[in-house]
Amino acid sequence: MKTRLAVIGILCVLLIPAYANNPLRKAPYPQQDNIIYLNPAPLLVPPSMKQSDYLQFNLSQDKNFKGDNDILSKPVPWCMFNPHKILDTGLWYWRFRSVSKTGEEMPWSKTYSFTVEESTPRFATPPFEVFLNNIPKNSPRIYCFLNDRLEDARKNVRSNPEFEVMIDDARSALAMDFSTDTQPYKHVFAMSENFDKLNTAYQMLQYNLYVEKMLANVRCLLKQNPTKNFMGNDFKAGELVYLLAATYENFYDRFTAQERQRIEEIVMKVLDFYYKDRLLGRTENMFFDEHIWQFEIRRFLQASLVMYDKYPAAKEYLEYYYELWNTRGPGTGFNRDGAWHNGANYFSANAVSLCYLPTLFSYLTGFDFLQHPWYKNAGIGTAYTWLPGSLSAGFGDGHEKRNGKPLRIRSAFADFLARTTNDPYAAWYSAANNRYNTESETRLYRLASGKQRPADCELPADAPKAVWFRDCGEMVANSNLRDLKKNVSLSFRSSPFGSGNHTHSNQNAFNLHYGGEAVYHAVGHYMNFSDPHNLLSYRNTRAHNTLLINGIGQPFTPDAYGYIVRMFNGDNISYALGDASAAYCGISDIRLWKNSFKKYHLTQTPENGFGETPLKKYRRHIFLLHPNKVVIYDELEASEKVHWDWLLHSPVKFDINPVTATLTTVNKEKGFTSVAQLFSGQKATITQTDKFAAPPNDADAQRGEDFTAPWSLTASFGPSKSNRILTIIQVEADGMQAVQIMKEGNAFRCGEWTIEAELDAKRPGRLYIRNNRNNAVFSYGNKKPEINGETYSCKEKDASVLFDSINGKWETQEMSDQRIQTMGKW
Numbered sequence: 001m002k003t004r005l006a007v008i009g010i011l012c013v014l015l016i017p018a019y020a021n022n023p024l025r026k027a028p029y030p031q032q033d034n035i036i037y038l039n040p041a042p043l044l045v046p047p048s049m050k051q052s053d054y055l056q057f058n059l060s061q062d063k064n065f066k067g068d069n070d071i072l073s074k075p076v077p078w079c080m081f082n083p084h085k086i087l088d089t090g091l092w093y094w095r096f097r098s099v100s101k102t103g104e105e106m107p108w109s110k111t112y113s114f115t116v117e118e119s120t121p122r123f124a125t126p127p128f129e130v131f132l133n134n135i136p137k138n139s140p141r142i143y144c145f146l147n148d149r150l151e152d153a154r155k156n157v158r159s160n161p162e163f164e165v166m167i168d169d170a171r172s173a174l175a176m177d178f179s180t181d182t183q184p185y186k187h188v189f190a191m192s193e194n195f196d197k198l199n200t201a202y203q204m205l206q207y208n209l210y211v212e213k214m215l216a217n218v219r220c221l222l223k224q225n226p227t228k229n230f231m232g233n234d235f236k237a238g239e240l241v242y243l244l245a246a247t248y249e250n251f252y253d254r255f256t257a258q259e260r261q262r263i264e265e266i267v268m269k270v271l272d273f274y275y276k277d278r279l280l281g282r283t284e285n286m287f288f289d290e291h292i293w294q295f296e297i298r299r300f301l302q303a304s305l306v307m308y309d310k311y312p313a314a315k316e317y318l319e320y321y322y323e324l325w326n327t328r329g330p331g332t333g334f335n336r337d338g339a340w341h342n343g344a345n346y347f348s349a350n351a352v353s354l355c356y357l358p359t360l361f362s363y364l365t366g367f368d369f370l371q372h373p374w375y376k377n378a379g380i381g382t383a384y385t386w387l388p389g390s391l392s393a394g395f396g397d398g399h400e401k402r403n404g405k406p407l408r409i410r411s412a413f414a415d416f417l418a419r420t421t422n423d424p425y426a427a428w429y430s431a432a433n434n435r436y437n438t439e440s441e442t443r444l445y446r447l448a449s450g451k452q453r454p455a456d457c458e459l460p461a462d463a464p465k466a467v468w469f470r471d472c473g474e475m476v477a478n479s480n481l482r483d484l485k486k487n488v489s490l491s492f493r494s495s496p497f498g499s500g501n502h503t504h505s506n507q508n509a510f511n512l513h514y515g516g517e518a519v520y521h522a523v524g525h526y527m528n529f530s531d532p533h534n535l536l537s538y539r540n541t542r543a544h545n546t547l548l549i550n551g552i553g554q555p556f557t558p559d560a561y562g563y564i565v566r567m568f569n570g571d572n573i574s575y576a577l578g579d580a581s582a583a584y585c586g587i588s589d590i591r592l593w594k595n596s597f598k599k600y601h602l603t604q605t606p607e608n609g610f611g612e613t614p615l616k617k618y619r620r621h622i623f624l625l626h627p628n629k630v631v632i633y634d635e636l637e638a639s640e641k642v643h644w645d646w647l648l649h650s651p652v653k654f655d656i657n658p659v660t661a662t663l664t665t666v667n668k669e670k671g672f673t674s675v676a677q678l679f680s681g682q683k684a685t686i687t688q689t690d691k692f693a694a695p696p697n698d699a700d701a702q703r704g705e706d707f708t709a710p711w712s713l714t715a716s717f718g719p720s721k722s723n724r725i726l727t728i729i730q731v732e733a734d735g736m737q738a739v740q741i742m743k744e745g746n747a748f749r750c751g752e753w754t755i756e757a758e759l760d761a762k763r764p765g766r767l768y769i770r771n772n773r774n775n776a777v778f779s780y781g782n783k784k785p786e787i788n789g790e791t792y793s794c795k796e797k798d799a800s801v802l803f804d805s806i807n808g809k810w811e812t813q814e815m816s817d818q819r820i821q822t823m824g825k826w
Contacts, residue, residue, distance in 0.1 A: 024287075029823070031112050036115075089118050092114055134364040154205070184220040189239055337470055338378040341495070343504075345406055352413075355412075388429060389484055393491035400522070400526070411435040424458075465478055465569060470564065485515045489514075490622070492578060505554035508580035508620040510632070512729070518650075524539075527701060549614075549645070555586055559826075572804050577620070580618045614640045616638055621780065621800075634726075648715075656713075660677065663686070671733060682717045688714070752771055799814050
């Protein structure tokens with residue numbers, strides 16, 4: 001089977017209970033110390049604070065709740081509330097109380113408050129009643145947004161470029177026979193994928209043989225009940241209810257009354273189980289229940305949509321999923337920047353839901369859900385975090401892979417954005433990565449929606465060289481997006497989402513690519529979610545281009561977070577400043593990780609890269625000096641003497657000059673060379689190895705893994721209480737030679753660039769970079785830097801200052817640490 005079956009199959013192989021990997025909210029959100037992400041801000045209450053059957057929410061701009069614009073919700077069984085209206089700017093107070101089914105009202109909670117600023121992005125979705133009242137009374141409902149377009153689509157389908165692929169996919173589905181299998185439920189994934197292939201062909205051609213096969217597949221399942229183990233697998237349960245509900249609503253009259261009743265019983269049994277036992281109160285308060293957001297919110301909502309007017313419980317479930325999306329969708333509720341917080345590779349597992357749900361909601365409410373800030377930035381996020389023909393930016397599970405499956409779905413998502421919003425970056429990306437036309441799950445939309453791809457699929461002329469995905473905590477800088485084979489791409493992560501789900505313990509880590517190939521890239525293989533290789537040599541900090549403190553890295557927890565606090569995007573200088581000072585915070589207390597270490601007789605101890613550290617400061621300034629030089633300046637402080645272990649990973653062996661701390665890699669196969677040189681007031685002991693702490697298990701190699709050993713380098717400084725490390729990297733294509741760096745005191749001449757860096761750890765950090773050809777300047781730690789022949793007076797102490805051409809216009813920018821937006825206490 002192809003895309004969806006393979007993706008879900010991989011996820012099931014790696015299946016872990018998502019709720020075991022996710023902390024629950026510990027305190028109500030938002031509070032006064034939280035800068036809200038959207039207006040209106042959703043209200044969230046930990047399930048432990050719900051004392052009866054329902055919660056009721058109250059908002060006011062009067063602290064006594066006697067204002068003119070007070071909002072009082074109806075009692076609801078879940079632990080969230082979205083006002084569905086724009087809130088006036090200013091201070092808001094809110095509280096909640098528990099209410100029983102009999103109407104008994106318990107005392108109000110303490111009063112919380114938050115501020116709505118004029119600059120807060122506004123995005124108020126319609127209330128559930130608007131959605132409910134516009135649901136078609138007749139079936140089909142799941143793809144009701146296509147109903148009016150199908151007749152026209154049928155007239156032209158044979159000339160569509162996807163027609164032959166559609167026919168081939170349908171033929172493969174027709175050839176699969178489950179009728180004699182005594183365990184039909186083990187084929188639910190295949191049946192669900194086949195339904196989409198057969199239904200797409202049927203909707204376009206109206207041939208009865210497709211219907212007969214869909215009915216036959218469902219009838220195989222009706223002979224048995226799903227087992228308890230089957231029900232407990234959320235992927236399987238989601239595919240089952242979608243398959244049954246979609247076949248039921250499309251071909252209602254082709255089933256007998258007894259068969260329809262049987263379908264309803266199975267669907268409602270699954271919906272009841274997940275809503276009551278797994279989701280209610282938890283999912284809205286969970287850090288990120290990846291399985292629910294990947295597939296199940298869509299599948300459970302689709303089944304509830306079909307059954308809502310037959311079963312009152314299904315109507316409640318439908319409202320829950322609508323409110324859940326409006327509270328925590330599309331990307332956790334705390335992400336507006338268009339990148340995916342859970343890693344570029346795992347975005348594909350969410351992509352179909354990210355297409356389907358806003359399409360359905362927009363159609364039934366008349367409100368454009370794609371105006372959410374995340375969607376408005378999703379085109380550039382999709383394109384920049386995994387460039388066509390390249391490795392991904394590299395910060396989550398699967399970062400080392402280029403499998404066709406995630407790229408196919410990613411292409412389909414970009415195509416969807418291009419068709420529906422005319423997003424130029426989505427159009428450019430899906431033209432370069434045009435695998436969307438082989439993606440079967442979203443094909444019906446492409447065939448029937450009537451929405452065409454934009455005529456212009458060129459990269460926008462004003463495409464930025466660097467983008468700050470601020471909410472996710474990533475920065476990507478590129479030297480040449482118009483010639484990707486010669487592009488130097490620098491990606492950097494310091495994320496408020498920390499380490500968890502499919503992200504890694506890699507705050508203040510970077511990856512560097514040339515022509516889409518790894519110059520320096522994180523190492524390891526994603527074949528198992530939590531085996532020894534994964535725990536010790538993949539998601540472990542030691543596998544990334546960042547630091548260890550006394551050999552200790554960052555634990556597997558959202559508490560091990562970082563922030564990108566400054567960023568500049570110039571034509572000559574791209575810059576970010578990451579702060580990972582809080583990331584080295586001990587060991588993980590997440591149940592999944594504790595159990596995983598125990599299962600393999602491993603411990604979260606220093607020899608494995610875990611434990612307490614005396615770290616006080618780890619701030620990393622990182623630059624792409626266009627077109628091909630990278631500068632890193634690390635400011636490091638601890639409360640006692642430590643070893644500072646600076647890490648770098650390469651697909652080829654390093655040639656190490658220990659005297660000059662020069663690290664050279666020559667990638668003959670890919671046609672480029674990189675030279676990195678380290679400078680510090682302290683001497684480094686430099687070693688490298690091609691061995692993992694825990695090697696990958698080749699028995700798990702299912703996706704063509706390349707086990708060619710990468711090289712991992714450690715430059716160990718200290719012991720000392722503080723350090724400053726300057727790194728200058730030059731990437732050159734074959735035939736070009738890196739220039740020799742000329743050092744004079746704390747000044748370094750590297751071609752047309754002069755870099756002055758304070759390397760005395762007893763003095764405040766200071767950095768000054770100047771291009772001697774065009775006078776572009778960066779300054780940090782200088783109160784009055786020289787810029788273009790004149791003295792510039794900084795407005796803030798320790799500010800970063802950039803003088804550079806920005807879209808062709810020269811200007812001076814100053815930035816201090818930006819305000820931190822927090823998600824509350826987990």
